[in-house]
Amino acid sequence: MKLALAVILPLLASLVNLDGPGHYVNIGVISISVANLLVIILMAIVFILAVALPFPHKKEHGA
């Protein structure tokens, strides 16, 4: 089990290698890593989708 983990996990973890040098967006005084920027953009997109997408309706009852 331990051996399997030792072999499989690093292999899976290397599917997308984030250990390489980071990339940064620099605009004026702002300097943000692409990873952080993606997280913030994704957060904004998810928020917009959460308020815009229709919510599945269930049976309603009176008060």
Next chain:
Amino acid sequence: MTVMEDRDREAIVAGLPEDRDMWTNKLRRKFYGKLPPEKLLPDRQPSYVSSWIYVFGVLTLSALAVVLLSGALLALKGPDWWHNSPEGHFVNSLHLWSVELFFFFMVIHLWGKFFMAAWRGKRAWTWVTGMVAFLVSVGTAFTGYVSQQNFDSQWISTQGKDGLNAAGVGALFNVLNFGQMLMWHILLLPLVAGVIIVIHVLMVRLRGVVHPFAPKGAKTHPADDAPWTGKYRRYDILKEGTTALVIVFVLTLLFSIVFSSPDDKQVTLQQWAQNDPVDFVTTATGELSGSTTSASYGYPYNNVPGSGQKLGPISLPSIFGVTIPVNPAQDFVLRPLSTIAFDPSLTSALSTYNGAGSAQQTKWLDNYTKALNNAKAVNGGVVVSSGNYGPLPVMMGALLKMADNGGLEASLVANHGFYGTDYTKPLLFLADGSYLANIAQKDHLLGTQWGMMNETGSYPGQAWLWLYTFWYQVQPFASSGNADVMVWALMILLSLVMIAVPVIPGLRTIPEKVKVYRFIWKDYYREEEKAKV
């Protein structure tokens, strides 16, 4: 059968008439009256609770459950496990990604509640506890980042200490002390966060979710603090919670498998001595001459007149004084050298140095410091042009050798009582040189590079620290000698404003004016329009 067993639930809660004055009886009646089981575990929600934005509260709690579970495993097994075994590193990845998801969901939850003006109808305390939970979570995450025991944690702690020390809290909250930080991270702060989150959830159950703003021309819309009189829908709170937990766990698992987590090894004094001996010896010489940052730092490490940051006329660090005594010349150089045995030339050099007057010592140090500007590293040692340096070359050669074989690190960490992993001294010494900062610069971690919110490699870091990091980039903070204490004061003020939004005129009416709520409660408003027609 006891007296109680044949009574109905209400009577059991009420207790016997003669017990009404008992504290326990009073508390039970009050709790049951405010939070009966149907409120704690509801199966109905007002029908306007029909938007995806409502799921982010439970997603946040689910992410917190994964954070706690993975964190408990890491705490039980220890740093060696999470650094050096594949399964430990994988659990470390689970912890990192669940934390990222926790903040991701919590921020969206917070935005949603802001645009609903969710503090209306006597729900201000729900907002306040939510905001405080967010701020405590930021602090808890920070202690986690400095507890990693890798390069990232070393760098963050050496940088973060300045803000904490300037605000006066460094005396009780030493980010360079791994043991103390781990205690804050796994026990004290989670306890505070846990209590606040439980109160927050109970407040939500007690007051219910805030009503939509009244539609235009509505005559029968219930007041914000009145019970909802409209339609209800089925709501299985446990099913929703379980589904959210499964979703969050699968996401965490997926991110951990695909992305793993960063773990650049710690920088040691040994590594510094071997890779940049000139910088090492220059820094050690600076410690002796009192020209390094640590030597002139002030509170909480030493008492240096005129040092330390001030907020106007107030010096917050001076309230507690010297609580973590550090004498760089003695602690980083002279005392470790005095522990080296069986080296007659070093014993003689130390005796010469300690026996010389301060004017003589200063002359040797000045000469040696100037010579180090053109020094060369040869065969692991440092070579300078010949000059009048007194015993310094012998002393520095011995200190370099001591660091090279790992002895200096052990010497600086030793004798700390309960916390045997207090890295205050080695980290202060390391941060006085330029070796650590050079590595940090390559990883885009310097303060001028918005480093506090960055991670090593291409991983997302503490993006939630963006505002704190931002202030350091703009005037007057960027060029102020009191930047840390000013930024801290500003952030505390802004945090208080965020907490107090429900009572701040202008700010509390923004949601009603920007009308994002029209999208959140679109189904409800559509139904109301239909009903009018």
